[in-house]
Amino acid sequence: MFLIKNLTRVSPSTSSSILTRFRNSGSSSSSSYTLASRFCTAQETQIQSPASNGVDRSQYEGLRPTREGEKPRVVVLGSGWAGCRLMKGIDTNLYDVVCVSPRNHMVFTPLLASTCVGTLEFRSVAEPISRIQPAISREPGSYFFLANCSRLDPDAHEVHCETFTDGLDTLKPWKFKIAYDKLVVASGAEASTFGIHGVMENAIFLREVHHAQEIRRKLLLNLMLSDTPGIAKEEKQRLLHCVVVGGGPTGVEFSGELSDFIMKDVRQRYAHVKDDIHVTLIEARDILSSFDDRLRRYAIKQLNKSGVRFVRGIVKDVQPQKLILDDGTEVPYGLLVWSTGVGPSPFVRSLGLPKDPTGRIGIDEWMRVPSVQDVFAIGDCSGYLETTGKPTLPALAQVDNISYSVSGSHFFLIVHFFYVTDHFR
Numbered sequence: 511m512f513l514i515k516n517l518t519r520v521s522p523s524t525s526s527s528i529l530t531r532f533r534n535s536g537s538s539s540s541s542s543y544t545l546a547s548r549f550c551t552a553q554e555t556q557i558q559s560p561a562s563n564g565v566d567r568s569q570y571e572g573l574r575p576t577r578e579g580e581k582p583r584v585v586v587l588g589s590g591w592a593g594c595r596l597m598k599g600i601d602t603n604l605y606d607v608v609c610v611s612p613r614n615h616m617v618f619t620p621l622l623a624s625t626c627v628g629t630l631e632f633r634s635v636a637e638p639i640s641r642i643q644p645a646i647s648r649e650p651g652s653y654f655f656l657a658n659c660s661r662l663d664p665d666a667h668e669v670h671c672e673t674f675t676d677g678l679d680t681l682k683p684w685k686f687k688i689a690y691d692k693l694v695v696a697s698g699a700e701a702s703t704f705g706i707h708g709v710m711e712n713a714i715f716l717r718e719v720h721h722a723q724e725i726r727r728k729l730l731l732n733l734m735l736s737d738t739p740g741i742a743k744e745e746k747q748r749l750l751h752c753v754v755v756g757g758g759p760t761g762v763e764f765s766g767e768l769s770d771f772i773m774k775d776v777r778q779r780y781a782h783v784k785d786d787i788h789v790t791l792i793e794a795r796d797i798l799s800s801f802d803d804r805l806r807r808y809a810i811k812q813l814n815k816s817g818v819r820f821v822r823g824i825v826k827d828v829q830p831q832k833l834i835l836d837d838g839t840e841v842p843y844g845l846l847v848w849s850t851g852v853g854p855s856p857f858v859r860s861l862g863l864p865k866d867p868t869g870r871i872g873i874d875e876w877m878r879v880p881s882v883q884d885v886f887a888i889g890d891c892s893g894y895l896e897t898t899g900k901p902t903l904p905a906l907a908q909v910d911n912i913s914y915s916v917s918g919s920h921f922f923l924i925v926h927f928f929y930v931t932d933h934f935r
C-alpha cells in the first residue's frame with residue numbers, strides 16, 4: 511500500500527529564501543508571478559543574460575515555491591517504470607505532483623519486442639501519464655511538463671528544465687524552473703554503445719515505442735523489397751538478414767520474437783522469401799550470462815530450434831549495410847538492433863551528486879541522496895552507495911512495490927524490488 515503522511519515542508523526559512531530567489535530571478539520586481547497561479551511569469555521573454563560560471567543565467571517563467579497553506583509539491587523527473595509507480599501511489603489529497611519528462615506516457619518495456627512483429631499493437635504497451643495519475647490533468651497544483659530536466663540546484667530547491675519538441679519547430683526551446691519540496695529523480699539509464707563507431711547512425715535501439723515502430727517498418731520494407739524482380743541473391747539475403755547485437759534478456763527476447771514471426775507469419779505471408787530470412791544474435795561473452803545455467807540452456811535450446819544463429823564476437827565498427835567484428839569478419843545486414851545493456855545518461859553524469867560504483871546516482875537504504883536535502887533517486891538511474899554495503903541492483907523494472915513513511919522530519923521512501931518477470935514463460 512502507498513501511504514504518504516505529513517510530508518515535511520521546506521522550513522519557512524528555506525521556503526522564503528527560495529521565494530526570494532524566484533522573485534528576484536526576473537529583471538524586475540514584485541510582479542514576478544501572477545497571484546492566481548503558481549507560475550512565475552517573468553515579464554521578459556527569454557532574456558539572455560551573459561553566462562556566468564559556465565551556467566546559462568537566462569531567466570524564464572517557472573513554477574514558484576509552494577506557500578503556507580498549499581500542498582507540498584513532489585517533483586518527479588521521468589515517466590518510466592520507477593517514476594510512474596511512484597506517482598500512481600502518491601496521495602494527491604496531501605501532495606501536488608509535478609512530472610517532468612520528454613515522454614507523456616509510460617512504456618511497458620517487457621512487451622515492447624512483441625510490437626515490433628505485430629503480435630501486439632503499439633498502443634497496448636503505452637499508458638498515458640494522465641491515466642496513471644489522473645490528478646496531473648485535474649488538480650490545480652499538479653502538472654505534467656513535456657521537457658527534459660537539464661540541471662538541479664539543490665540549494666535553491668529547484669530544477670531547470672527545457673521543453674522537448676522532438677525535432678519539431680512548434681516551439682523554440684524554452685527553459686523554465688520548477689521549485690520542489692521533494693524531488694524524485696527517476697530519469698532511467700541510456701543504451702550503451704561503448705563508443706563503437708556507427709552504432710548511433712545505423713543501428714536501432716529497442717527502448718521506446720518509436721524504436722519498435724522503426725523496427726517494424728524496416729522489417730516489412732525489407733521483406734517487400736527483397737521480392738523485387740531481378741534483385742541479386744546476395745542483396746536479397748542481406749536485406750533479409752536481421753542481426754541482433756547483445757545476448758542479454760532484451761536481445762534474446764527480441765530474437766525469439768523475430769524467429770516466431772519468421773516461422774509463423776513469414777512462411778505464410780511471404781512464402782517467396784521464407785528460405786532467405788535469418789536471425790543472427792551476436793554476443794561477446796555468453797548468452798544471458800547473468801541468468802542461472804538451467805535457464806540459459808533452455809533459452810539457447812529454444813532459440814536454436816527456431817533457427818536463430820549465434821555468433822560470438824565483438825563488434826568493432828558498424829557501417830550502413832554491414833558490421834565488422836574484431837576478427838575482421840564482415841556481417842551484412844538489412845536490420846540491425848542494438849541491445850548491449852544500459853549505462854548512466856549524460857544528465858545523470860552531469861549531476862554533481864554522489865555516485866555509486868557504476869556511475870548511477872548514489873543513494874542510501876531509503877533512496878535518499880546523501881549530502882542534499884529532499885532529493886531521492888529511484889529506478890535505473892540510481893544505485894546504492896558503497897557505504898550502504900548493498901550491491902548494485904540490476905537495471906530492471908522490478909520497482910514493484912513502493913511505500914512511504916515519515917519519521918521525524920524526513921520523507922522516507924522504501925522501494926522493494928520483486929523479481930516479477932520470467933522472460934521465458
Ligand SMILES: Cc1cc2nc3c(=O)[nH]c(=O)nc-3n(C[C@H](O)[C@H](O)[C@H](O)COP(=O)(O)OP(=O)(O)OC[C@H]3O[C@@H](n4cnc5c(N)ncnc54)[C@H](O)[C@@H]3O)c2cc1C
Binds near residue numbers: 587590593611613888
Ligand atoms: C525492451 C526491454 C525489455 C525489458 N524487459 C524487462 C523485463 O521483462 N523485466 C524487467 O524487470 N525489466 C525489463 N526491462 C528493464 C526495465 O524496462 C527498466 O529497468 C525500467 O524501465 C527502468 O525504469 P526507470 O523508470 O528507472 O527508467 P525508464 O523506464 O527508462 O524511464 C526513464 C524516464 O525518464 C525520462 N527521462 C530521461 N531523461 C530525463 C531528463 N533529463 N529529465 C526528465 N526525464 C527524463 C525518460 O523519458 C523516461 O520517461 C526491459 C527493458 C527493455 C528496454
